[in-house]
Amino acid sequence: MIVTISQVNVVVTVFLVFVLTGCSLRENVSPLLASEPAADSITDRIPRTLRLYFKSLPNVELSSLKLFGPGGAYTLRGLHTMGEDDLMVEIYRPMLVGGEYRVEWEVEFNDGRASASGEYDFSVKETK
Numbered sequence: 001m002i003v004t005i006s007q008v009n010v011v012v013t014v015f016l017v018f019v020l021t022g023c024s025l026r027e028n029v030s031p032l033l034a035s036e037p038a039a040d041s042i043t044d045r046i047p048r049t050l051r052l053y054f055k056s057l058p059n060v061e062l063s064s065l066k067l068f069g070p071g072g073a074y075t076l077r078g079l080h081t082m083g084e085d086d087l088m089v090e091i092y093r094p095m096l097v098g099g100e101y102r103v104e105w106e107v108e109f110n111d112g113r114a115s116a117s118g119e120y121d122f123s124v125k126e127t128k
Contacts, residue, residue, distance in 0.1 A: 030116065030118050031054045031055040031056070031107070031109070031113065031116050032052060032053070032054060032105070032116075032118055032120075033053045033054060033055060033085075034052075034053040035050070035051065035052045035053065035103070035120060035122075036049070036050070036051040037050075037101075037122040038122065039120035039121065039122065040120070040121060040122065041122045041123070042122070042123045042124075042125060043122065043123070043124055043125065044125050046095070046096045046097075046124060046127075047091065047096065047124070048090065048091055049088055049089065049090050049091060050065055050067065050076070050088070050089050050091065050103060051082075051086055051087070051088040051089075052065070052086060052087050052088075052103075052105060053084065053085060053086045054085050054086065054087070054107060054109070055085065055113070056085055056109050056110070056111045056113050057081065057083075057085050057109065057110045057111065058081060058085070058086075058087050058107045058108065058109055058110070059107075059108045059109060059110050060079055060080055060081055060087065062108035062115075063079070063087055063105070063106060063107045063108055064079070064105070064106050065079060065087060065089050065103065065104070065105050066103070066104040066105075067091060067101060067102070067103055067104075068101065068102045068104070069096065069097075069099055069100065069101040069102070070097055070098075070099035070100070071094045071096075071097070074091055074092070074093065074094065074096075075092040075093040075094075076089045076090065076091060076092060077089065077090050077092045078090045087105070087107070096124055097124065097126075097127075098124050098125055098126030098127055099123065099124060099126075100121060100123050101121065101122050101123065101124065102119055102120070102121050103119060103120055103121075103122070104117075104118075104119045105117060105118055105119070
């Protein structure tokens, strides 16, 4: 079997595209591992806090969480970490009611990892 230069170029090009695409996709993976309330969940109880878990420890002073829902933008207070690669905050005002909610987050990490941001939704069941 005779292999031509053009065939080698095609194989090398396909390989490089595969490798470079894989690297760029890996960088775009969210560092958010889990949350309470969980993303896309429907909860029966009114949450009093938000807690987000990440791949590494966030820098609290350079990070932020925001909550939006039926009452508009909610006041959050006491952003802190429990030392488990997380951010936690109390939902202060107004009181949550049944409906759809969106959490928006921006995080800077202590280990030099690139900053990241994202959002997720959760729902609270209507109470009777």
